[in-house]
Amino acid sequence: MEAMGGMVLHICLLLVLLTDVSARFIHVPSSIRHGIEGKSLRLPVEIYFRLDEVDIQGSWSHTTTSGNRTILVTFTKESSIPNMMYRNRIFFKEPNMSLLIRILNQRDEGDYHLNLNIEFLNKSGRVFIEEHTVRVTVDVPVSTPVIEKSPSYAVVEDKANVTWTCSVERGTRVVFQWYRDNVLLGVSDRYHFSKDKSTLLISPVKKEDKGSYRCVASNPVSQERCRKASELTVYYGPYNLEVNSDQGLRTGEVFTINPGEVVFFECQAESNPPNSYVWLSKRRNTTRVITEGPHLEVVSYKLAQAEEYLCRAFNNVTQKQDETQFTLVVASLGTGKEKHTQDNNAVSPLAVITLCSLFIIGSMLLVFFRKACHPKRVLMRIYNRPISDQKRPHRSGHEDASEDFGIYEFVSMPGKIESAQASCRSLARLESLQDMHTTIYDVIRHVPETPGQNFLK
Numbered sequence: 154m155e156a157m158g159g160m161v162l163h164i165c166l167l168l169v170l171l172t173d174v175s176a177r178f179i180h181v182p183s184s185i186r187h188g189i190e191g192k193s194l195r196l197p198v199e200i201y202f203r204l205d206e207v208d209i210q211g212s213w214s215h216t217t218t219s220g221n222r223t224i225l226v227t228f229t230k231e232s233s234i235p236n237m238m239y240r241n242r243i244f245f246k247e248p249n250m251s252l253l254i255r256i257l258n259q260r261d262e263g264d265y266h267l268n269l270n271i272e273f274l275n276k277s278g279r280v281f282i283e284e285h286t287v288r289v290t291v292d293v294p295v296s297t298p299v300i301e302k303s304p305s306y307a308v309v310e311d312k313a314n315v316t317w318t319c320s321v322e323r324g325t326r327v328v329f330q331w332y333r334d335n336v337l338l339g340v341s342d343r344y345h346f347s348k349d350k351s352t353l354l355i356s357p358v359k360k361e362d363k364g365s366y367r368c369v370a371s372n373p374v375s376q377e378r379c380r381k382a383s384e385l386t387v388y389y390g391p392y393n394l395e396v397n398s399d400q401g402l403r404t405g406e407v408f409t410i411n412p413g414e415v416v417f418f419e420c421q422a423e424s425n426p427p428n429s430y431v432w433l434s435k436r437r438n439t440t441r442v443i444t445e446g447p448h449l450e451v452v453s454y455k456l457a458q459a460e461e462y463l464c465r466a467f468n469n470v471t472q473k474q475d476e477t478q479f480t481l482v483v484a485s486l487g488t489g490k491e492k493h494t495q496d497n498n499a500v501s502p503l504a505v506i507t508l509c510s511l512f513i514i515g516s517m518l519l520v521f522f523r524k525a526c527h528p529k530r531v532l533m534r535i536y537n538r539p540i541s542d543q544k545r546p547h548r549s550g551h552e553d554a555s556e557d558f559g560i561y562e563f564v565s566m567p568g569k570i571e572s573a574q575a576s577c578r579s580l581a582r583l584e585s586l587q588d589m590h591t592t593i594y595d596v597i598r599h600v601p602e603t604p605g606q607n608f609l610k
């Protein structure tokens with residue numbers, strides 16, 4: 154097995170060496186040459202020996218694309234014999250071995266072979282045989298392509314197909330390329346090209362197909378771009394509908410605005426042609442049109458606590474519509490900066506309030522235990538904290554509940570010993586004590602809602 158491998162390797166090496174030897178004395182720069190019809194084409198040959206050291210004998214022959222092989226010229230260092238049929242179509246001047254083909258036409262296409270025997274005149278007297286082939290194509294340069302679109306009018310996305318045609322008057326072996334806004338069109342399952350890419354069918358047309366189309370026609374000897382681009386207009390949308398406002402605070406689908414503020418909303422969606430917009434308000438399961446157009450102005454004092462709004466965008470060409478809904482809440486926000494820090498701060502005001510409350514409860518309980526059985530006390534307010542400067546609607550029946558916020562301790566009044574005793578006695582028992590705790594806790598838990606709580610929910 155190994156011996157076999159070694160042998161193969163040796164044969165390979167030998168072949169490489171032989172090839173190397175045969176390619177040692179001449180070089181034909183390219184193995185394929187593209188000629189232009191009507192022009193001439195030189196097939197150059199470089200030699201790596203001194204002419205006075207050798208005798209040479211060689212020929213150029215031509216194999217047509219149909220397979221007919223003809224000798225064009227045979228030559229030595231000193232003389233050449235051209236084929237009389239090709240006398241006017243080729244030029245060869247020894248000892249230079251390059252071949253010039255004049256006034257190319259389609260018949261000149263095919264393979265050109267150079268066969269050469271080189272005999273060294275020094276003592277070695279060795280003869281080398283060289284053979285090289287050059288493939289020649291002959292092309293007519295392309296003329297400026299013309300682009301056409303069908304249909305010629307603007308189309309509605311998802312509903313229409315567009316066909317582009319690129320054509321040239323002259324040119325052989327023409328291939329086409331397509332560009333949209335100067336970017337080469339790649340592969341897409343919506344693009345259908347003909348074999349030479351002279352037609353492009355886009356099916357179905359989408360929004361992203363809009364733009365300026367050009368085609369480029371090319372062959373091995375030339376490349377031309379159409380002079381005038383063809384525009385494709387696509388009707389689409391609405392897409393990416395959204396409502397924005399410079400004022401107020403947005404949390405998801407809830408806008409919070411300050412009381413007394415006048416707020417402007419703008420509804421936007423991508424669409425061609427431009428959308429028509431309608432604003433609606435939803436209240437108690439009924440929808441009412443407020444206004445038309447992209448803008449909405451809301452005066453907060455005219456609002457109930459929270460109201461649902463809806464912006465609807467409609468494209469009357471695509472016959473598509475979209476809508477978005479949001480809730481408008483009126484609550485005190487403070488300045489915009491504050492809002493921001495509230496959003497980002499790890500310690501929210503709610504947490505601070507809770508911590509303070511817990512601390513106060515602890516302290517109160519301590520005080521309470523120490524003083525619970527000293528009945529000679531009047532109803533006392535231990536803690537009272539104004540909540541907010543904002544006047545807010547409150548749920549309790551009496552004048553201003555926020556004034557009464559705090560922890561209350563119940564103790565008996567002089568002269569009402571019976572109930573006082575009951576109080577003390579019951580305090581001695583654990584379950585009653587728990588009741589007491591619950592009572593205190595409840596008072597604190599009914600902290601009137603602070604504005605912050607509203608939008609943090």
Ligand SMILES: *[C@@H]1O[C@H](CO)[C@@H](O)[C@H](O)[C@H]1NC(C)=O
Nearest residue numbers: 197198199200246249250251
């Ligand atoms: C052969 O002749 C052409 C011009 O006739 C020249 O450009 C070319 O360099 C010559 N080649 C060699 C190997 O002398």
Ligand SMILES: *[C@@H]1O[C@H](CO)[C@@H](O)[C@H](O)[C@H]1NC(C)=O
Nearest residue numbers: 217218219220221222223238
């Ligand atoms: C080959 O060339 C000869 C003479 O030029 C012609 O008669 C013949 O039809 C050619 N054959 C082919 C296959 O083209």
Ligand SMILES: *[C@@H]1O[C@H](CO)[C@@H](O)[C@H](O)[C@H]1NC(C)=O
Nearest residue numbers: 202206273274275276277278
């Ligand atoms: C003869 O000339 C060839 C090419 O220059 C060279 O490779 C070879 O070694 C020479 N032989 C002798 C015997 O000088």
Ligand SMILES: *[C@@H]1O[C@H](CO)[C@@H](O)[C@H](O)[C@H]1NC(C)=O
Nearest residue numbers: 312313314315354355356357
């Ligand atoms: C678009 O082309 C598809 C096939 O690719 C065809 O089914 C559809 O009917 C064509 N639509 C129009 C409007 O021509």
Ligand SMILES: *[C@@H]1O[C@H](CO)[C@@H](O)[C@H](O)[C@H]1NC(C)=O
Nearest residue numbers: 426427428429430468469470
């Ligand atoms: C579509 O709406 C625009 C206004 O947005 C209007 O000018 C145009 O006439 C409408 N077209 C149709 C076909 O309804």
Ligand SMILES: *[C@@H]1O[C@H](CO)[C@@H](O)[C@H](O)[C@H]1NC(C)=O
Nearest residue numbers: 435436437438439440441461
């Ligand atoms: C809203 O109206 C629809 C019918 O118009 C009814 O089915 C639904 O129960 C109503 N919802 C409420 C909350 O009133």
